[in-house]
Amino acid sequence: MSGDYDVLVVGGGNAALCAALTAREAGCRVAVVERAPRAFRGGNSRHTRNLRCAHLAPTPVLTGAYAEDEFVADLLRVNGGETDIALARLLIQQSLECAEWMGRHGVRFQAALSGTLHLSRTNAFFLGGGKSLMNAYYAAAARLGVDVAYDTEVVGLEVEDQEVRIETLAAGEHRVVRAAAAVIASGGFESNLEWLREAWGEAADRFIVRGTPYNTGGPLKLLLAAGAESVGDPRACHAIAVDARAPRFDGGIVTRLDCIPLGIVVNRHGDRFADEGEDFWPKRYANWGALIAAQPGQDAWCLVDAKMAGRFMPSVFPPIVAGSVGELATRLGLPSERLEATVRAFNAALEPGQFDLETLDNCRTRHLAPPKSHWALPLDTPPFQGYPLRPGITFTYLGLKVDDRARVVLRGRPSRNLFAAGEVMAGNILRRGYLAGIGMTIGTVFGRIAGAQAADAAR
């Protein structure tokens, strides 16, 4: 990368590219500084699949209608009302335009009729997923003449009223790039194990990071140290149950396990510790990361019997199979007598009911702690299957406070020329809970706002 720029974008995911394309189309000289190598560019966006967007009538990619108020209500239900409501409304209003803008920049969508996860009314699915979307954006950036530096880390950041100076490190070489304005779109810090340890203690050592290993939160840390105002709790994160055999980083979607509501989950003592059937799985799956993180050794195992085999999304790792509960315990390395006792107690506490995965059915336990409130059937049909579980962290919520022009609040007032978009500022919208596809909405809407505002500030 040579010379100076009007707008410098830190990060290489969805929000970063939306900002870069917008600023470039406004006539700016734009550079993108991406920490990952080209093959792994795109941050966590490469693992995403869809974007939630409001719309007033059916479109080729969305069914029905999803009005602003319904979207707001959905958001407030998951985040417990902890939000900057003005920013949330801005996000949702502007989400109306996202799909059209994305299409103009080469993003392709699935046809709406596919019933995947039954989300096609609220969420537009990218054809081929998030990596395909990122490929389209990078191709658009190349077409428009945006400079992209891969394998380049930001290690220093100085913000002055007329200039932002960014110190980069690439192939062992430090250099300073100057720009009139900058957009920080560098994601969270979920891949920074040291930072996670500050928040979670030793438990963090057992976390599996579902996404990119490059989200180590460097620019976020630099800005917080320089007096940027933060939002969110350092412990707040989205974490689910993943297969313990998953790679430490970048396992993405295929390592998640959806069998929990169909079986029981035990810890290393062979004891159950949570209600596996509390509510529909899409509403509960994001609670299981924290539940498992609280268990000894951050270990858990999900057990199902032959009745349930094949009734959940197949996962990439095969189950560990045995002819009896005791034998399964041995195979999984669990105390077999205790596990047998747990299963006996569970089976004995069941009330007869009508099993139905489509409803909150009446198959439940009685006088058992913790209970299983729905879909509770006896674990009695061999062969038994076991899946080892670990907490899988998707992203963190601690981020930069911004205003409605995506300006970073620095030393008490909104900066003139420093903006933030995407996961690094998602905490302004939600600090806990999650609404499928809203991360990409935040990245797209605030990426475009930040890009346009940065272009203005650079003039």
Place this chain on the structure above:
Amino acid sequence: MPHADPLAHGAHVLTVCNACRYCEQFCPVFPAIEQRVVFDRVDLAYLANLCHNCGECLYACQYAPPHEFGINVPRTLAEIRLDSYEHYAWPQPLAARLRRNAPLTTAGLVVAFTALFFATSVLTAGGAVWRARPGGDFYAVVPHAVMVAVFGSVFVFAVLALAIGVARFAGDVRRSGVEAGRSPAGGRDWRAIRDALTLRHLHAAGADCVSGEEERRPWRRWCHHLVLGGFLLCFASTTVAAIYHGVFGWLAPYGITSLPVVLGTLGGVGLTAGSSGLWVLYGRRDPSLGDPAQRAGDRSFLALLFTTTVTGLVLLGLRASAAMGVLLIVHLATVLALFVTLPYGKFVHGFYRAAALVAFERERDPASPH
């Protein structure tokens, strides 16, 4: 680097795909994966032949190399396709022998057949091969009876070998099909044949085929249409000529505006343009989209198609000259080599793919967009 066991590797790859499903609207391969839980040899052969190698799913894949999962669906399925052709081919030992070192085998067959035809010509027609014939009477060089006997028997053999292979494959797929009979049997076969002929799934995910990341061009599809159309026109030309000869007693050579010559010329031009275009595109395409081990075989087939049509066109142009005899012998030898290798080379992919598409139409979920 080919995988030591393409089937075991393929089952692993498709298990990852089945847990991910991001590619489900690219083409029929992914909905067909979702209808299965385990992937045995027949499932793999079916899915591999359903794949048109459009390439979209490699660039979209978050697990593609250098990710540690190393998922490359187009290459994996290409490897399994080759395995399926060898597995179902009849007779199998001949298939293995012909595919081994395809360029040398192909060239060897052309040379050997040239020598045989030459010997036949000298033995049956004396020195006719060296002399110009007004109007270009081929049968003066190689007698009609010899041509009919040689090409008739080789043609019958090729059709039989091909039919046995494809029938074995289709039968296996039908017997292992999931929820067979979901749609009225045969009700959608026409759709499958239409999709096969229009190459719908070579560009189903967009307007054009993929030749590199975010690089979509129509040329591969058009060249393929030229090759298939050209082949069918040449076939029609020969059929019309056989009817002229056998039914009406009109003997070759036929005039430049006659139906066999017009059909053959159009077909020859299409085949020449299409096969040379595919050859060039093959070299330009991202090599990670295919199986490098099949390069030589695929290109031998293209070269044989090209040589067959070029020698045919040159023969037509020079049929009145003294070079006719030699040209005819070389042309006949290439055509014969083409027919002998048809059931064991790249040519079979069209039939296997059509059979896979028929199976897909019969088992697919009517609500899926494909």
